[in-house]
Amino acid sequence: MENVCLSEELIKSQVLCAPETKVVIHGExxxxxxxxxxxxxxxITRYPVxxxxxxxxxxxxxxxGVSHNxxxxxxxxxxxxCRVGRFECEFSRGGSIYLGEGDLAxxxxxxxxxxxWFPLSHYHGITIAVDIPVAESILKQLSEVMGKGLDFDLSAIRDRLCAKNSCFVxxxxxSIQHIFSELYRVPQDLKDGYFKIKVIELFLFLNSPELVNKREERQYFSRKQIDKIKEIRQYLIDNVAQHITLNELSQQFNFPLTSMKLCFKEVYGSTINGYMQAYRVQMAAKFLRETTDCVTEIALKVGYQNSSKFAELFKQFMGQPPSEYRKSFVQ
Incomplete structure (x- = not known):
C-alpha cells in the first residue's frame, strides 16, 4: 500500500498531468x-519500475496542456x-524550455x-519520475549485490545537472537515442525486467561528470514574445493562400526580424518558411484526399501560383507527385 501511495504522489508531479486528470485504468x-x-x-500510461x-x-x-500548482x-x-513532436514547459520563476525530437531534459x-503546451499539437515521449530517497535505498541494495559500478549518487546527479534550480537540457x-529508442519497443512480457535494466543504464549515463558540459544554453524569450510568435503562426495559417514576407510580418507584429526568426525556431523547431512549407504540403495532401479539385486549384489554395513548383515541393515532402498521391487514395 505504501508503494501505491508513493506512485500516486509521483504521477501528480508530472508536467503532463494535473489533479483533474482522469484515471482510465488503475492497476498494480x-x-x-x-x-x-x-x-x-x-x-499517459504509467509503469512502476x-x-x-x-x-x-x-x-x-x-x-x-495543463496549469500546475x-x-x-x-x-x-x-x-x-521527446520521441516525436515538440513540448514547451514554462516555469513559475520565469523562462521556458522546449524539447524537440531526441532531446533530453x-x-x-x-x-x-x-x-x-505542445506547439505542433502532438507529442510522444517518455517521463521517468524519481523519488530520490526512496530510489536510493533500493539502488544501494542492488549495488551491494552487483558490486562496484552501480554505487551512483542520485542526489549528486540532481545537484550537478540541476544546479541553481535549473532545468538541464x-x-x-x-547516446540518448540508444538508451531511449529501445524503451519504445519493449515486448510486453519483458517490460518489468527490461525497465529496470534501462533505468540503471540511464542513471549510469547521467552520472558522467562530463555530461554537464553538454548542457544546451538557449536564448531566453519572454512569454510576451512567445505569445506573439504563436499569433504570427496563426496569422500565417489563416492566410495560407497569401505570400507574406518575413519583413512584412516583422513590421505588422512589431517584432524585430532577427528576434522573430530566432523565437519562431525555438518555439516550433523550424524556420518560419520551413514550417509553412511543411504546413502547406500537409494541407494540400488533405485536399487531394478529400476533394476533387485539380492540382492547380489546390496549389493556389495553399499559396503557390506555379503548379509545377508546387508539385516539385510536394514530391520532396511526400515522396510522390500530387497526382500519384491522389491515386493511392482512390478506391
Missing part, C-alpha cells in the same frame, strides 16, 4: 490516465525524452512548472 503493474480539453486529448521510480509513456494530441519537492526529479521539482545525441 500499469495505470492509464487521460487529459482532455478544448484543444484535444492526451493519454522500482520503489520510487516509474516510467510514463506520453501520447499527446492537443495544443494546450505543485508544491516544491526537492527530492523528486523527472527525466523527459532533467528537472528537479523545486523548479515548478507553471504551464505546458541536452539536445539529441546517439
Amino acid at each position: 503493474d500499469c495505470s492509464v490516465y487521460k487529459i482532455e480539453n478544448e484543444t484535444g486529448e492526451g493519454v 522500482f520503489p520510487g521510480i516509474e516510467i510514463l509513456y506520453n501520447d499527446i494530441h492537443m495544443t494546450n 505543485e508544491a516544491p519537492r526537492p527530492n523528486v526529479v523527472e527525466i523527459n525524452h 532533467v528537472n528537479v521539482m523545486t523548479n515548478i512548472t507553471n504551464q505546458t 541536452m539536445r539529441a545525441t546517439d
Whole structure:
C-alpha cells in the first residue's frame, strides 16, 4: 500500500498531468490516465519500475496542456525524452524550455512548472519520475549485490545537472537515442525486467561528470514574445493562400526580424518558411484526399501560383507527385 501511495504522489508531479486528470485504468503493474480539453486529448500510461521510480509513456494530441500548482519537492526529479513532436514547459520563476525530437531534459521539482503546451499539437515521449530517497535505498541494495559500478549518487546527479534550480537540457545525441529508442519497443512480457535494466543504464549515463558540459544554453524569450510568435503562426495559417514576407510580418507584429526568426525556431523547431512549407504540403495532401479539385486549384489554395513548383515541393515532402498521391487514395 505504501508503494501505491508513493506512485500516486509521483504521477501528480508530472508536467503532463494535473489533479483533474482522469484515471482510465488503475492497476498494480500499469495505470492509464487521460487529459482532455478544448484543444484535444492526451493519454499517459504509467509503469512502476522500482520503489520510487516509474516510467510514463506520453501520447499527446492537443495544443494546450495543463496549469500546475505543485508544491516544491526537492527530492523528486523527472527525466523527459521527446520521441516525436515538440513540448514547451514554462516555469513559475520565469523562462521556458522546449524539447524537440531526441532531446533530453532533467528537472528537479523545486523548479515548478507553471504551464505546458505542445506547439505542433502532438507529442510522444517518455517521463521517468524519481523519488530520490526512496530510489536510493533500493539502488544501494542492488549495488551491494552487483558490486562496484552501480554505487551512483542520485542526489549528486540532481545537484550537478540541476544546479541553481535549473532545468538541464541536452539536445539529441546517439547516446540518448540508444538508451531511449529501445524503451519504445519493449515486448510486453519483458517490460518489468527490461525497465529496470534501462533505468540503471540511464542513471549510469547521467552520472558522467562530463555530461554537464553538454548542457544546451538557449536564448531566453519572454512569454510576451512567445505569445506573439504563436499569433504570427496563426496569422500565417489563416492566410495560407497569401505570400507574406518575413519583413512584412516583422513590421505588422512589431517584432524585430532577427528576434522573430530566432523565437519562431525555438518555439516550433523550424524556420518560419520551413514550417509553412511543411504546413502547406500537409494541407494540400488533405485536399487531394478529400476533394476533387485539380492540382492547380489546390496549389493556389495553399499559396503557390506555379503548379509545377508546387508539385516539385510536394514530391520532396511526400515522396510522390500530387497526382500519384491522389491515386493511392482512390478506391
